[in-house]
Amino acid sequence: MTDYFERLSGPRVQRVLNVLVEAPFFYRDDDRDLFAFLRKHRAVFARFYDDLYGWELIVDAQCARVYKTRWHNPALKPSQHDVFDLTRRDDCIAFLLVLEYYEHLIDERDISIDDPSLPRFEFGELFAFARARCAEVLGEESATDERVRRLLRGLMPTLLRYRFLREVEPDAEERARIDADHMLYECLPALRHYDARLLGPRALHQALRVPELSQEAEEAP
Structure with a gap:
C-alpha cells in the first residue's frame, strides 16, 4: 500500500x-x-x-x-450482500418514480451538481407526482391513492438507510401536529448516480406494463 x-x-x-x-x-x-x-x-x-x-x-x-462489479465469495447468497440492490418489483417501480421526481425537482428549481443546496420535498408532493405518473401509465382506476402510497412508503426505509434521502426532523412540538404527507425529506447527492433519463423515456411504462400495481404494494404493512 x-x-x-x-x-x-x-x-x-x-x-x-x-x-x-x-x-x-x-x-x-x-x-x-x-x-x-x-x-x-x-x-x-x-x-x-x-x-x-x-x-x-x-x-x-x-x-x-x-x-464493486463482482463478488468473490461463492458461499454468499445475493440476499447476504449488504448492498443497495432492489429485487422486489414494487421497490424497483417506486425507485424509478423517486428518480423521475428527483429529476423533475432539479429541472424545475434549476439546481446544478455544484449547487450547495439540496432539494427538499414533502412526502405528499412526491405522492402527487407518483400518482399522476402511475395514472398516466395505468389509467385512473388502477393507480389508486392507497396503492401508490403503499408503493412509496414500502421503499422509504431503504432510501433512508442507504442515504439516498434524509428525513428532516421537525421539532418536538411540530412533530406532534405533522402528518405523514407533510414529512420533509432532503434529496442526497447519491440520487445523481442513478439517472432515470439514461434508462429511456419508456422505462416506467415497461416496469408498469401489467394492468395494475402488483399485490405486493397493496399488502405492504
Whole structure:
C-alpha cells in the first residue's frame, strides 16, 4: 500500500479508505476537508482500488463511492450482500418514480451538481407526482391513492438507510401536529448516480406494463 500513498499523509489516507467502505456513499458534507483530500488525490485512490480490488472509484463534486462489479465469495447468497440492490418489483417501480421526481425537482428549481443546496420535498408532493405518473401509465382506476402510497412508503426505509434521502426532523412540538404527507425529506447527492433519463423515456411504462400495481404494494404493512 505504501507504493501508492508514500507521498500522502498516512492518517488521512487511512481515513479515506475507511469511509469509502463504511457506507455506500461518502458525501462532501460528511467531512469537507477529507472529501477535498480525496478529490485532490482521486487518481491515486482510483488506481489503488482498481489494482488491488478491481473496484471502480467514482467521485463527483458532492459524492464518492467505490463500485464493486463482482463478488468473490461463492458461499454468499445475493440476499447476504449488504448492498443497495432492489429485487422486489414494487421497490424497483417506486425507485424509478423517486428518480423521475428527483429529476423533475432539479429541472424545475434549476439546481446544478455544484449547487450547495439540496432539494427538499414533502412526502405528499412526491405522492402527487407518483400518482399522476402511475395514472398516466395505468389509467385512473388502477393507480389508486392507497396503492401508490403503499408503493412509496414500502421503499422509504431503504432510501433512508442507504442515504439516498434524509428525513428532516421537525421539532418536538411540530412533530406532534405533522402528518405523514407533510414529512420533509432532503434529496442526497447519491440520487445523481442513478439517472432515470439514461434508462429511456419508456422505462416506467415497461416496469408498469401489467394492468395494475402488483399485490405486493397493496399488502405492504
